[in-house]
Amino acid sequence: MAGCFITFEGGEGAGKSTQIERLKARLSEMGQPVLVTREPGGSPHAEEIRAFILEGHAKHLGPFAEALLFAAARIDHLDKTIVPALTSGTHVLCDRFADSTRAYQGSLGNIDKGLIDRLETITLRGVKPHLTLILDLPAETxxxxxxARQAGKGEGADRFEKEDLSFHQSLRQAYLSIARAAPERCAVINADQNPDEVAAAIWAALRERLPQVTEPPARSLDVA
Structure with missing residues (x-):
């Protein structure tokens, strides 16, 4: 059986990385094969593009150029990491995917929706998440x-974290709009809770949408 593709989306500080690691641990304990990856990145060439974008080198080129760079990284990520894992029966948990391009460059960069649709069609070639978990919370939070995370690690803000509050407020609305447009794929999770409550909400969404993922894999019986 092919693996399930689950993506995590949301604004900065929504807790995607924390919840992905929690879900990975829970599925692994059950014996479910699982791979964690991220975007931009997730494969060698895609990681190179990630560094270029997040360091701000592409910002002056404009939103469409950034969208093209994300698409190039996504193609390599799909070819080298995501598709092979899914084909082997491994569940893939991805920190951001195509919805991030739609939200950041499409909605906030004012790129025509039809153009984003065509770029996504070319890039994804039919590969789409079985479930997208949108971690939602106020932009200020x-x-x-x-x-606080950056201060704890001694890191600076990246290309998108440096944007002003209005940018992040609009980003939140862009994600909620994506969820409304694709309710069969997207589940909005209240991320303005403690991590245990968020994890419980995520697990409930998986049990409802992808029950095969929340059960231990069936063991084959030896036939004498």
């Missing part, structure tokens, strides 16, 4: 969390 998310930015405060992101700032």
């Amino acid at each position: 998310g930015l405060a969390r992101a700032g």
Whole structure:
């Protein structure tokens, strides 16, 4: 059986990385094969593009150029990491995917929706998440969390974390709009809770949408 493709989306500081690691641990304990990856990145060439974008080198080129760079990284990520894992029966948990391009460059960069649709069709070639978990919380809360995380690690803000509050407020609305447009694929999770409550909500969404993922894999019986 092919693996399930589950993506995590949301604004800065929504807790995607924390919840992905929690879900990975829970599935692994059950014997479910699982791979964690991220975007941009997830494969050698895609990681190179990630560094270029997040360091701000592409910002002056404009939103469409950034969208093209994300698409190039995504193609390599799909070819080298995601598709082979899914084909082997491994569940893939991905920190951001195509919805991030739709939200950041499409909605906030004012790129025509039809153009984003065509770019996505070319890039994904039919590969789409079985479930997208959108971790939602007020932009002010998310930015405060992101700032605390950066301070704790001694890191600076990346290309998108440096944007102002209005950018992040609009980003939140862009994600909620994506969820409304694709309710069969997207589940909005209240991320303005403690991590245990968020994890419980995520697990409930998986049990409802992808019950095969939340059960231990069936063992084959030896036939004498």
